[in-house]
Amino acid sequence: MTLAVQQLRFAYPRGGEELFSGLSHDFATGALTAITGPSGRGKSTLLYMLGLLLTPTEGHVLLDGTPVSAASDRVRAELRARRIGFVFQDSELDPTRKVIDSVLEPALYAGWSRAERLADARDLLTAFGLGNRAEHRPGQVSGGQAQRLAVCRALLNRPSVMLADEPTGNLDHGNATLVLDALVEAAHARGSTVVIATHDPFVLSRVDEVIDL
Amino acid sequence: MRIRALLREAWAATWAAKVSSVLIAVVVAGMCVAAIATVGRSAAASADVAARMEQAGARRLQVIDAKAEGFINARTLGVISNLSSVESADALGIPFDATNGATGTGGSRIPVWPVLGSITQIGTLTRGRLPQPGEALISATQLATLGLEQPVGFLVTTDGTASYPIVGAYTARAPFEDLAGGAIVARPDGTGRELRVVLNSVNATDGTVAAVMNTLAPRDSQGVQVDSPAALAQTARDLADQLAGYGSSLLSLILGAGGSLVAAVVLADVLVRRRDLGRRRTLGITRADLTAIVIVRAATTAVIGALLGCTAGWLANHAIGQDTPLSFTVAVGVLATIAAALAALPPAVYATRLDPVTVMRTP
Numbered sequence: 001m002t003l004a005v006q007q008l009r010f011a012y013p014r015g016g017e018e019l020f021s022g023l024s025h026d027f028a029t030g031a032l033t034a035i036t037g038p039s040g041r042g043k044s045t046l047l048y049m050l051g052l053l054l055t056p057t058e059g060h061v062l063l064d065g066t067p068v069s070a071a072s073d074r075v076r077a078e079l080r081a082r083r084i085g086f087v088f089q090d091s092e093l094d095p096t097r098k099v100i101d102s103v104l105e106p107a108l109y110a111g112w113s114r115a116e117r118l119a120d121a122r123d124l125l126t127a128f129g130l131g132n133r134a135e136h137r138p139g140q141v142s143g144g145q146a147q148r149l150a151v152c153r154a155l156l157n158r159p160s161v162m163l164a165d166e167p168t169g170n171l172d173h174g175n176a177t178l179v180l181d182a183l184v185e186a187a188h189a190r191g192s193t194v195v196i197a198t199h200d201p202f203v204l205s206r207v208d209e210v211i212d213l
Numbered sequence: 214m215r216i217r218a219l220l221r222e223a224w225a226a227t228w229a230a231k232v233s234s235v236l237i238a239v240v241v242a243g244m245c246v247a248a249i250a251t252v253g254r255s256a257a258a259s260a261d262v263a264a265r266m267e268q269a270g271a272r273r274l275q276v277i278d279a280k281a282e283g284f285i286n287a288r289t290l291g292v293i294s295n296l297s298s299v300e301s302a303d304a305l306g307i308p309f310d311a312t313n314g315a316t317g318t319g320g321s322r323i324p325v326w327p328v329l330g331s332i333t334q335i336g337t338l339t340r341g342r343l344p345q346p347g348e349a350l351i352s353a354t355q356l357a358t359l360g361l362e363q364p365v366g367f368l369v370t371t372d373g374t375a376s377y378p379i380v381g382a383y384t385a386r387a388p389f390e391d392l393a394g395g396a397i398v399a400r401p402d403g404t405g406r407e408l409r410v411v412l413n414s415v416n417a418t419d420g421t422v423a424a425v426m427n428t429l430a431p432r433d434s435q436g437v438q439v440d441s442p443a444a445l446a447q448t449a450r451d452l453a454d455q456l457a458g459y460g461s462s463l464l465s466l467i468l469g470a471g472g473s474l475v476a477a478v479v480l481a482d483v484l485v486r487r488r489d490l491g492r493r494r495t496l497g498i499t500r501a502d503l504t505a506i507v508i509v510r511a512a513t514t515a516v517i518g519a520l521l522g523c524t525a526g527w528l529a530n531h532a533i534g535q536d537t538p539l540s541f542t543v544a545v546g547v548l549a550t551i552a553a554a555l556a557a558l559p560p561a562v563y564a565t566r567l568d569p570v571t572v573m574r575t576p
Contacts, residue, residue, distance in 0.1 A: 048570045053495060074499050081497025088573060092492045096229035108218040109497040153496075 002160045002193045003027040003050065006067075007059035010045060019045060022059065025211060029160075030191045032184060034204050037213030043197040044165050046213070050195055051084055051163050052076040063161070081109040085154030085192070087164035087183075091146035093138035093153075100125070100134040103153045110157050117156065124152045128182060144175025151182040155190065162186055164196045168203055180206050214502045223509035226486075233482040237475055237511055237553065238518035244471035244549045245522025246529070248464055253530055253537035253545070255460040259453050260538055271442055272300070273388040274410040274422060276429065280436030284429040285405035290330050292428045293410060298417035303389075304329040304405030311396065313359040314367035314376050323355050324395035325368060325377070329405045335389045335397060340364050341381020344399040349377040351396040353384050368396060415446035468548060472556035479511050480560040483567075490564050491572030500565035507561035508554055515553035519546035 008023040019042035027033050035043045048054045050061055052068060053076075061069035068079060080086075085106070093102040100121055107117040125131045128148050133141055141149065147167060154162050164183060168176035180203060187194040187208075196203060204210060214222070227234045265271060278285050285304045294302040306327030312320040328335060332343055332350065339353050341364045349368050356364065364382040369375070377398050385393040388409060408429070412421055422441050431437045483490065493503060523546040530537045 044574060045570075051495070053570050074501070077494070077497050077499040079497075080495065084497075086495050088492075088495075092488075092573075094229075094489065094492075097225060101225070105493075106496045108214055108222065109493070109499075109502070111215065113215055113218060114221070 002029045002064060003195070004062040004065075005046075005050070005059065006062060008046075008049070008056050008061075009058040010042065010049060010054065010056050018057070020059075020213070023211075024059075027161075027193050027195060028209060029193050030187055031208035032187045032194045032196065032206070034207040034210045035195060035197045035213065036199050036204060036210055039199075041213040043199070043213060046211075047163050047165050047195060047197040050161070051086060052080055077109075081106055081111075082157060083160050085157065085159035085162040085186075087147070087150050087154050087162065087167045089166040089169045091138070091143075091150040093146055093149060095138050097137075098134070099130075099136050099138060099141065099149055102138065103134075103149060103156055106153060106157050121152070121156055124155060125149075128152055142175070144171055144178055147171060147175065147179045148182055151179060151186070155186055155192075158190070159192055162192045162194045164194065164198075166198055166200075167196060168198070168200055173202070176200075176202060214498070214505075219502060219505055220509060223506045223513060226506060227510045227513050230482055230486065233478050233485075234510075234514045236478045237514040238521070240471055240474045240478065241515040241518030241549050241553050242522030242525065244467055244552070245519050245545050246526040247471075248467045248545045248549070249523065249526030249537050249542060250529060252460040252464045252467070253526060253541060254535055255456045255463075256541045257530070257535050257537055259456040259460075262449050262452055262456075265449075271445060272412040272415055273440075273442065274412060274418070274425065275438075275440040276408040276410075276425060277438040277440075278404075278406050278408075278431070278436065279438055280433060281404075281406065282431055282433065282436060283404040284431050285329070285408045286403075287329060287401055289428050290405070290408070293408070293425055294330070296421065296424055298413050298421045298424070300411040300413050301334040302330065302408065302410045303334055305392075305407045305409070306400060306403055307406045308395070310371045311368040311377070312371060313361065314369040316360065318369060318371050318373050320360070321358050322371060323351075323358055325349065326392055326395065326397050327400040327403055327405075328397045329401055329403060332383075332397065332399060334386070334411075335392060336383030336385045339382050339384055341379075344380050344397075346399050346401055347377060348380045349396050349398045350381045350383045351379050352393050353382045354393055355395060356382060368398075412442070415442050415449070418443045418446050464545075464548070468552040471549065472552040475511060475515070475553045476556040476560060479507065479557045480563065483507065483560045483564040487564075487567055487572050490567060491569040494565075494567075494569040495573060503565050504558075504561040507564055508557045511557035511561075512550060512554040515550045518553075519549045522546070522549070 004026040006024050008020045010020055011018045035046055037043055056069055060067040103121045104114055125134050138146055167179055183194050186192045290304050308324045308326045310322040311325045312318055312322055344350055351364050364379050366379050368377045418441050523542050527537050527542050
């Protein structure tokens, strides 16, 4: 298993409610897993914990069998850049840069030069039907296109884990379908472990497994 | 991140946040203008004092043999001239009055100084030739006084007992400007009343005075008058120290105030762009790289501000006739840039400590 959690517990500081109650789970490689449940049960918190942005109060997040949740900030940042792709609820593209620069951003953090990955970024955009948008600004593309651009950004470093927080939350059905298709392709065709935090029944209907908090 | 990628990201961030970038550049430019307009003038004044202290007149050491002991003579003059801290040494005898020999002893009088040592160090020959022993040069300004159109003829003492052929004219050089009002007679083998030494530097005053006095070795120290630039040199040093102290205090104040403003601007920018920073952290930028981006961005705009400010400050001082030393101007620009970069460090560190989860989950 690429990604797993063991005996996971978490509580926000200053008396926050304890979450997850010792959750253990192995996330299937090359599959989509949805984290769902009522608001306040920690869907996004679990996602950010899998993304090594939050440290569990107890238990571990394991990447390739190695506990990494308590690693140094630098190590966790490097793992996020090289091994983990993020898709936010809002695409979070840099509004001041061209689309191609936003897609290339994680590659720079992973130690690549822009020139080394430019062709890969253009190939990804083309594969997702966005090849003609590379030189546009985020304000010049639709919400659905922006979210698919965010998927391209998450895929650029060929991550073994992709995390998506309500990726279709702000999209209409058509665009949500396109984004989900992209995530499905990332899991099934590219072999990534894709984890989606969502309460959208449409998304739940497309994933391979569900963790109900 | 690779250096080139980091610089590119920093420049992109600079270009994206134009308002704060312009503010940083303006603050740094203001720091430079203020520093050059105030501290720069102190530095210019200090440099002017130093330059004045290096003029020959300020480097003059004078010894007078008031009791005519005869210790100022060709031998002692030769020894003193060869001291390593001495630029030139000449001795003058007791001046006497003389008139144009052609008009007799009743004509207009001018003072005549007997000179030991090199005539060329006292004046510049403008006409005629250098005098042999017993011959005279007349100051170019005194030709008319004696009714002469050309430096020819002879001088005669007012008592008519001695005469000196005039072989040329001269203009006096520093520190012998007082000899412009008369004539000089070469008398290399006589004794002098007054020794004038031009030092290489006022800083060598104390050691040179000691060496000169050891060479002259007067029997009666009461009969010797020494006028050295030691007090002047000390005054100049004190003045330079005071100017430097005032300047460094003022410069520190300007850099501190400007740095605080830069820090405030960078902090405000960090707060405004916290979502951008949170995205970068989530996507995997390290704290070190994020810190570097924030600092490089501030330093980039600071360099632009420093270039503009230093140029404006230098031109402003130049316009009022107080040229600021170029080295000082460059130093101010470098210091202002460093101050801005250092001021950006705390906000940069703060930016790396922002919780990306909180930031990204806040609409």
